[in-house]
Amino acid sequence: MNLKKLVWRELFERKSQMITIFVGILLGITTVIAIKNITYYSEMAVAREMDSLGANILVLPKSVTLQDYYSADIHNETIPEEYALRLTMSNLAGVDNLSPKLCVPVDLEGRQFTLTGILPKSEFQAKAAWGGAGIFSRPIGCGAIDVGVAAEPEDKKTLVRNRVIDDLATDEALVGADTASVLGIEEGQTLDLMGKQFSVVAVLPETGTVDDSRIFAHLHTVQEMADKEAVVSCIEIVGCCKEISAGLVDNVNKLLPEAKVVTVTQVVATQTKVNGMMEQLSMIFVAIIVVIGGAGIANFMFANVYERRREIGTLMSLGAESHLILRIFLLKALLLGFAGGVGGFLIGTALAVTLGPRLANVPVLPMPVLALWAIGISVGTTLLASYFPARNAARLDPVTSFQEV
Numbered sequence: 001m002n003l004k005k006l007v008w009r010e011l012f013e014r015k016s017q018m019i020t021i022f023v024g025i026l027l028g029i030t031t032v033i034a035i036k037n038i039t040y041y042s043e044m045a046v047a048r049e050m051d052s053l054g055a056n057i058l059v060l061p062k063s064v065t066l067q068d069y070y071s072a073d074i075h076n077e078t079i080p081e082e083y084a085l086r087l088t089m090s091n092l093a094g095v096d097n098l099s100p101k102l103c104v105p106v107d108l109e110g111r112q113f114t115l116t117g118i119l120p121k122s123e124f125q126a127k128a129a130w131g132g133a134g135i136f137s138r139p140i141g142c143g144a145i146d147v148g149v150a151a152e153p154e155d156k157k158t159l160v161r162n163r164v165i166d167d168l169a170t171d172e173a174l175v176g177a178d179t180a181s182v183l184g185i186e187e188g189q190t191l192d193l194m195g196k197q198f199s200v201v202a203v204l205p206e207t208g209t210v211d212d213s214r215i216f217a218h219l220h221t222v223q224e225m226a227d228k229e230a231v232v233s234c235i236e237i238v239g240c241c242k243e244i245s246a247g248l249v250d251n252v253n254k255l256l257p258e259a260k261v262v263t264v265t266q267v268v269a270t271q272t273k274v275n276g277m278m279e280q281l282s283m284i285f286v287a288i289i290v291v292i293g294g295a296g297i298a299n300f301m302f303a304n305v306y307e308r309r310r311e312i313g314t315l316m317s318l319g320a321e322s323h324l325i326l327r328i329f330l331l332k333a334l335l336l337g338f339a340g341g342v343g344g345f346l347i348g349t350a351l352a353v354t355l356g357p358r359l360a361n362v363p364v365l366p367m368p369v370l371a372l373w374a375i376g377i378s379v380g381t382t383l384l385a386s387y388f389p390a391r392n393a394a395r396l397d398p399v400t401s402f403q404e405v
Contacts, residue, residue: 004353008294018336021296021297021300021336022183022336022339022340023338024242024293024296024297024300025293025297025336025337025339025341025344025378025381025382026340026343026344026347027344028289028290028292028293028296028340028344028378028381029293029340029341029343029345029348029374029377029378030343030344030347030348030351031284031285031289031329031346031348032285032286032289032290032344032348032373032377033344033345033348033349033370033373033374034348034349034351034352034355034375035060035189035282035285035286035289035350036282036285036367036370036373037348037352037353037356037364037366037367037370038352038355038356038362039281039282039285040282040357040367041356041360041362041363041365042360042362043279043282044362045360045362046065052110056237056238056239056263057233057236057237057238057249057252057261057262057263058234058236058237058261058263059079059083059233059234059237059256059259059260059261059264060077060079060234060259060260060261060262061077061078061079061196061233061259061260062077062258062259062260063077063188064077064260066235067079069109072073074270078102078228078231078233079231079232079233079234079235079258079259080230080232081100081119081219081223081230081231081232082230083100083232083235083256083259084098084119084232086102086255086256087235087237087252087256090255090295092251092252092255093250095237095238095239096219096234097121097238098235098236098237099118099119099235099236099237100118100119100219100221100232100234100235100236101116101117101118101219101232101233101235101236102116102219102223102226102228102231102232102233103115103116103233103236104225104226104228105115106193106194108179108183108193109182109183113179113213113214113215114210114214114215115125115193115194115214115215115217115222115225115226116212116214116215116216116217116219116222117216117217117218117219117220117221117222117223117232117323118165118168118218118219118223119214119218119219119220120165120166120167120168120218121165121166125232131230136261137393154295161383168201168216168217168218169199169218170199170218170220170221171196171199171221172198172199172200172201172217172218173191173193173198173199173200173201173215173216173217174200174201174202174203174204174215174216174217174314175200175204175209175215176203176204176207176211176212176213176214176215177203177204177205177212178206178212178213179208179213179215180200180203180213184201185200185226186200186203187200187201187202187203188200191215193215193217194225194248196225196288198217201207204216207296219232237252237355245333247385249261249262249263250323252265254255258303266306269376270314286377289379290381293381294381294384294385295385297333297381297385297386298362298380298385298386298388298389302388302389302392314397316396322394322395323394325390325393325394325396326391326394327388327391329386329387329389329390329393329394330390332386333383333385333386333390334379334383336382337379337380337381337382338375338376338378338379340378340382341371341374341375341376341378341379342371343373344374344376345370345371345373345375348370348374349366349367349370352364352366353366364383365373
């Protein structure tokens with residue numbers, strides 16, 4: 001009888017025990033894959049929400065402080081708009097959004113407001129495309145990934161969260177909540193700014209920040225109205241927090257040595273902390289399940305060897321060598337581990353895709369790479385847990401095994 005037949009008969013010698021250990025492996029791997037799959041997409045959803053906290057990198061004139069930035073950006077210092085072009089033409093990865101801004105004061109009905117020129121994303125995305133650069137691509141591990149869900153129609157009000165909008169005509173304006181309240185302006189009305197008529201395309205939600213007292217218009221229109229050259233007050237960048245930790249700020253500094261590049265520490269720290277917690281939670285779940293599953297497999301294999309001492313002794317008395325006994329038990333563990341890994345991946349993926357949107361409120365898609373995880377963890381755990389029981393079986397003394405039974 002060859003090794004293959006021995007292993008096959010060994011598997012089905014005690015079917016109830018074999019089914020029990022297989023179900024244990026299957027359930028363990030199913031749980032690992034389902035949790036890992038759901039957690040991955042939950043991490044991405046959390047990362048997207050963290051990104052929505054606002055700009056986490058600022059490009060400012062050398063002499064300007066963060067205090068100037070937070071006090072409505074009204075200062076006399078400017079930087080060339082060409083800096084934004086440098087960024088779009090670069091190969092920097094991890095930049096989600098980029099918003100060059102020029103702020104000038106305007107008086108309306110006896111009160112001062114801030115007219116802020118912004119550049120629509122479509123314009124500098126086109127420049128990036130011309131250069132063949134992927135500045136708005138997402139490196140592996142960053143949050144804002146495509147999960148296969150159809151994008152919602154653009155809403156001009158997303159400027160509050162994303163810091164940029166896709167399109168803005170030269171005669172269109174967005175009005176902050178306080179400004180709209182004071183001036184009695186509603187969406188669809190016209191607004192006279194410095195002698196130029198603007199169509200109000202949106203009234204932005206209240207944020208409790210200086211944005212509530214702003215009026216947003218096209219950057220080039222504001223430059224022309226303020227009699228400015230191609231300059232901006234600052235450039236806001238929303239970057240992937242992992243890329244920031246990996247040196248994105250240093251790379252921007254090298255690209256723009258004439259400017260001051262700073263991070264908004266609180267935003268970055270919050271993003272990094274939440275992402276780290278999600279990753280740790282995922283690994284803790286995996287570790288617990290592997291340890292418990294491994295202990296269960298080891299216990300089963302030890303019991304299996306103990307109960308079958310006589311059969312093992314009979315094989316060895318018939319001439320079977322120790323390494324053959326060892327291989328029988330390890331191959332048995334390998335087959336159980338492989339089958340449990342494949343089955344656990346399929347069931348775990350199905351559960352994640354089905355239950356993920358209900359439990360975590362995020363869309364979950366199958367992750368083929370987790371098949372390698374499932375098979376690797378399952379086979380590795382079963383082999384490791386089975387090695388010492390198999391070695392004990394291979395070292396049994398046939399005479400002693402007959403005396404004990």
